[in-house]
Amino acid sequence: MMVEYTLFPLCEYAVTVRFADCIDEAVNEVVHGTAARLEAEKKEGIEEIVPAFSSLTIYYDPLVIDYIGIGAWLRKNIRRSEQAARRLARTVVIPVCYGGEFGPDLSDVARFHGMTENEVVTLHSTGRYRVYMIGFSPGFAYLGGLSPRLATPRRPVPRTKVPAGSVGIAGGQTGVYPLATPGGWQLIGRTPLKLFDPRRAEPSLLAAGDIVEFQPIDAKEFARWREEHD
Structure with a gap:
């Protein structure tokens, strides 16, 4: 081919x-x-x-x-027809506490689309997302598959520091900040998982080709998860 x-x-x-x-x-x-x-x-x-x-x-x-x-x-x-073996895509489930202090822009995203916050959470957490590439910062996965109904412009003024684990929306993409960095994505939640840890054999939790699913959790589950895994 x-x-x-x-x-x-x-x-x-x-x-x-x-x-x-x-x-x-x-x-x-x-x-x-x-x-x-x-x-x-x-x-x-x-x-x-x-x-x-x-x-x-x-x-x-x-x-x-x-x-x-x-x-x-x-x-x-590059033009050889035979296919090199590729790692099978994994499905990685990422727990997310939506809204409140963890998702300060959830209400703005809901208002922008004329939805309730629960509708935004349901639509976001029932999606199935593909990791297209890793970039921007170590372990930052660009995810495709966001519902067009949730596509939201970036914030007009970026934050100088976005907490690690923050889940955001920017245009037609969603993603998770693996490290605390500046950023202009609309923050709708946060995960207790460490997306990047240089102490691990594979520092980045996600790799290109992986499938990501988000699982809603509450603040108590978030705290318990952090306590058990830190």
Whole structure:
């Protein structure tokens, strides 16, 4: 099967392979399938392969391999029909305490859509979300699959510090802040789970291709979870 792509230099030590200009599950499957094949055929000078929504970036050592060499390596491997083995997608259930101090923007999101807060929580927590990529900060998963009925603009003024574990909405996406960072997403809840922990063998709880489901919990369950797992 011929895979259509566009190759262009990103800088003197990186090139980007673009498959499309949209956020689409089928395209994302091509991205990660291709990344897996390239990892399996990695050659000297290739340092890192980073998949994104609809593209992947290859970082390389320009003293070992150049742009032309990268192009030849891609032509040899990117269009092969055989599929490299990929990790089966996991389903990760993330408990979330919605609203109150944990979700200060829940009422604004509900008002924006003419819903009650409970309707927003029900719609958000019954969704099934795909991890398209990890980026922005360590362990931050960009999730696709948010209901269009919940798509909400970012806050006009970002917060200087968003607590770790905060669950937010920005445009047509939802996500969880793994670390305390600035951010402008609409915060509707918080999870007691640690999305990123450098002490773990796999520091990021989520990986591209995972499926995420959110499970509502109350404040007592949140506190109990924290006490048991901290």
